[in-house]
Amino acid sequence: MNFAVIRNPAKNSSAPDAPNDRRDATMAWGCGRLARMKRHPYRGRDAYAPTEPSGPRPENAKRPPEFRTSLSTRRMEAAKNRMTDAASTRIPYDFLDVPPSDERCAGFEEGAGHSPRSVSRFPAAETSDSQSAWRFPKGGPCRSRVRRGSGATRLRRRGAGFRRLSRRADARLSRFDRRSARGYACPGWWICAHIRVAPGIPHERRDAANLRGARLRGGVFVFTRLLRRGGSGLLTFVAGLFGLVIGSFLNVVIHRVPLGESVAWPGSKCPKCGASISPFDNVPVLSYLVLRGKCRNCGVRIPVRYPLVEAATGALLALAAYRFGLSFELAVAVVLVVALVSLAMTDLEHRLLPNAIVGPAAACGLVLSVVARPEWWWVYPASALAAAGGFSRSRSFIRAGWGWGM
């Protein structure tokens, strides 16, 4: 048998201890998912991953009973199974992003991945052996009896909702939750994560109460869950810089397109004295600060709109990168943000929404969003027509005097 020796973390002293609360607390202060993965006690230990025999496996060879695939493989498989299950059994809720209520807690029973509580964050197969088979039973996180441990074990168990030890420890855990929650993509997982188990209450009532309480407690976390994180810090930063430059260009667009002038030519000029602006004076936001809002040549005030548009575009593109990560959705978001900023400002300044902006943006958006979600290709043109049609209908109502007198 040339499988590698598989070490049992609970029995082998050279293996790291099962994760304890202290470790979790330090993890909480790390910087996110990568740091957590790096500090994962099972990381890089090939002992847990099988080395496949080099030759073809004989037909009758059984896998050893303690055969375990590696952590990441198992997680990936679980996710894949869940996805295929969801896809085959029901209409995908992808588009409106609202999972059916029974799927809100999918994956929670397995104790794998979705709940950031310290125990269930580590998959059950890895943390449990005969003496601590601790995982949620199928059908819900309910237990009728408190298993007592001491020290680290108790702390560890408390993490998944046994007894509240102290207010302070609890606060630490919830902070940990908020920190660790960012990377998880399960929609509505925070409902799962806040389920607590109180012994001695009948299951149904307990579940209902837990869900209610989870909703209430989840309300605190709404602000951290508002934007699901997609992109890295570097991507966000680069997108912000890119957005500043784009915003500088948008200023030109806002100034010239409603007047019917060319965007590209001629170069930037002071509208009053006509002096062309040097590249040094054209740096987004910074130049405005350096020049103190005045033209270098004639001293005419530069409207505060210019740095504001640049900063807003930069911030919005950074936000988009943060939210969507490197994906087609990011492309859609970038084009939309650019179009919306320029349209908002032209409407504010000239009361115009130039076709030269709306038309190309619409075409671009249609193509990009169909590329981003090909299976929903019909939704975009349909809702474009519906939005425009509904709008013009309401507009004619308003004109006919049926509206609110706008």
Place this chain on the structure above:
Amino acid sequence: MGMGDVKMAGMLGCFLGPYAFLAVFLGALAGATVSGVLMAAGRIGRRTHIPFGTFMSLGGLAALFIGPWMWSGYLGLF
């Protein structure tokens, strides 16, 4: 509100899909609120043009970033 707003709503539909309705609704809400406040403060008159495109683009940004969240939260009320 002119023809430009209609086209802009169509453009939002191209980008956002069904969330465009949310965007238009939020824009109308924001526009009505702001113009109501300004009207009450006497800064603008009854016939002043409201730049609805500006408000609609604010609504579009909200729908882009937190649209799904708002929608699921709205459904969660029931």
